[in-house]
Amino acid sequence: METKEKVKVGLIGLGQRGNGLLPNILNNDALITCICDKFEDRIAKIKKIIKDKGFEEPFGTTSYLDVLDKKPDCLIVATSWNSHVEVALAAMDRGIPVAIEVGGTHNIADCWKLIDTYEKTKTPFFFLENCCYGKDEMLATSLARNGLLGEIVYCQGAYSHDLREEIAGGIDTHHYRLEEYKNHNCENYPTHELGPIAKVLNINRGNRFLKVVSMSSKACGMEEFIKKTPKYKDRLANVKFKQGDVTTTMIECENGETILLKLDTTLPHLYDRNFTVCGTEGVYCQTTKSVVLDDGRYDHEKDPIEKSFLNQKDYDEYLPEDWKGITQEQIDAGHGGMDFVMLKHFFKYIKNKEEMPIDIYDAAAWMSVTSLSEESIAKGSIPIECPDFTRGKYKNRKPLDVLSLPTIVKK
Template identity: 45%
Template sequence: MKEKIKIGMIGLGGRGMGLLRLVILNMSDVEVVALCDRYEDRQTKAADKVEEKQGSRPFVTIDYQEVLSIDEIDAVIISTSWADHIDIAIASMEAGKYVATEVGGAYSVQECWRLVEAYERTKIPCMILENCCYGRDELMVLNMVKQGLFGEIVHCAGGYQHDLRDEIAYGYENRHYRLDNYINRNCENYPTHEIGPIARILDINRGNRMVSLVSMASKAKGMKEYIKNEKSHDSELAKLDFMQGDIVTTIIKCAHGETITITLDTTLPRYYSRGFTVRGTKGMYTEENQSVYIDGSHDHYQSWNKNWGNAEEFREKYEHPIWSKFLEEGVQGGHGGADWLVLADFFESVKKGTQTPLDVYDMASWMCISTLSEDSIAMGGHPIAIPDFTNGKWITRQ
């Protein structure tokens, strides 16, 4: 087992810099030796930060292939735009580098198959950095499910429900890729925050799988209204019609009969929520009011709002061991500590030379929801089959 690993980072925008500054440079077992971004100012800012923390300046380039050609690099972190994730991940596996890639949706089923085939050809692990799988609430609920508190799980729900109108509207000024996607696509473009924790609860790709979906999108009016009120001086943007529906609802059917509902809701005024909900034969959990309902223990006739927030009462018994240890050691990193935990798990796999906890089959099956939802929406909510990227191995995989 390696005591310290050397990594390269590809993509140094807001997300890449956040991971670098808040997590990676505070890890004693990781050394950043190379940085890559298409913009020189981002390169310089990141290199300065690395030099400040590590005492040595990393190699900097605009070409990610130069990062992959450095023999001493053990792993790469990809935090580029969505459209580039899979191509760079494939190139990284072919170069023999462990790879972790930020989240997003796929643009075609074919690229997901290419990702899986690259792993099966090279046997180099590839992990999707879905930090929501490491959230404190998500892991506590997973622990509850595995201990049978909710009985047999029947339905789960989640969403990416986040007012992003400002980020989208100023996409060109901030060099952010979301704007072009919202102008040109209509789909569930960011599915993995919802699907990741639910997939672990339902044993997706490890005894169960997602088999089909239907998606519907509302009309697209939120961005038009926002630009009229907040950015009317941008005449070019003001005259555009957005393709991306304000609210996209996707229903997924699983092999064992469970259903999943996920919602994309990013262009209307709202509070932040991932809407994480688990329903079973003995009870339920809902994120919306942080509450747990157990059949026989709670009265379904009473006014339920007095029980809002009662999930905290279950911490002592059901806190996930990962979070019990994390709380003792001191929570660090962004997104409430989830960024630290997901990267720590990835780096531990690199050091040990073992498979990553979230693997290439997870990445392909979660990311493909975007392109499949796009097809379903275009056909008026037509059911679409979800590929089995494991080629039948989901039945016996652990």
């Protein structure tokens, strides 16, 4: 196996997400040299998978500090949410480029720790928000950049994902969501929808979040699910969940745009991120896979919305090259191909010492929505001001998309 030019990766966290990242790391320009998890059985399992694929067995440990001592080219952190910041701070202090998986934070002070440590060390930091690299998100961004949607005024998105089994199953799998939903009521997973929206709106690069307002419904979904599920109904019978079934969050931006987010993970439905971008010349809607422009194609007053369903394929020329040339194997490797595309470019950033397009300021701004929404809900859904983690630098930072987008001039 040729390893000379490969990026040497330390992988911290070998649970569900760590396992999901594994094939996309190995199929990219990288080599996993160190792995870490607090559970020995996970370490043994991943060692075997890597060795069976023809790679050298990695160093394994239950302490991420041991991985830092090995000085890999970069660290990928796929642990539970509450340990992302701790590991990232330690990596940056050691000068090891670090990428952390997504999730929110309940502590604004943690965001400032990330910012202060990065600004002190200048160690490269990347936020692994794969949806920013998604095919739909990239298409909408390209349509916006090419002017087809006009001036953007409103965006919305959702994390609608039936996670009842995953949450309850934490009693056996150690999944962190069980404790999260018992103890908090907030927008706990904002970045899948907010990340791509923030990139479209150039947040931290000429624009910023000003205020957050959030509210949650009552919490019924998990208790009903547990009652009707034999393997949980006795063991979790007395558990009370604080997290509301549906949490809606509004964000006001400095340049006048508004954002609506929805967290919906404890009721029965199908997966949907509902990424939507609305401008003066048109709208993109991920749920219906549709583009509706002010170009005469539709009668906006009379045509039913179904007429536009699935028409986004008519705009494939606006996709970046990564999505025009993606293989079925890369698509099947995780989340429809976005994991492969994201990690391919992350390793390129590391090798070429390029600027990270999803950086420490983005991570802090997006993650902080969890804490801000929790405060808003607890105080009766009042507006909460958003910190400026750039300390004013956002005013002069130039927009930076995650992928190179085509410029298409229509006659």
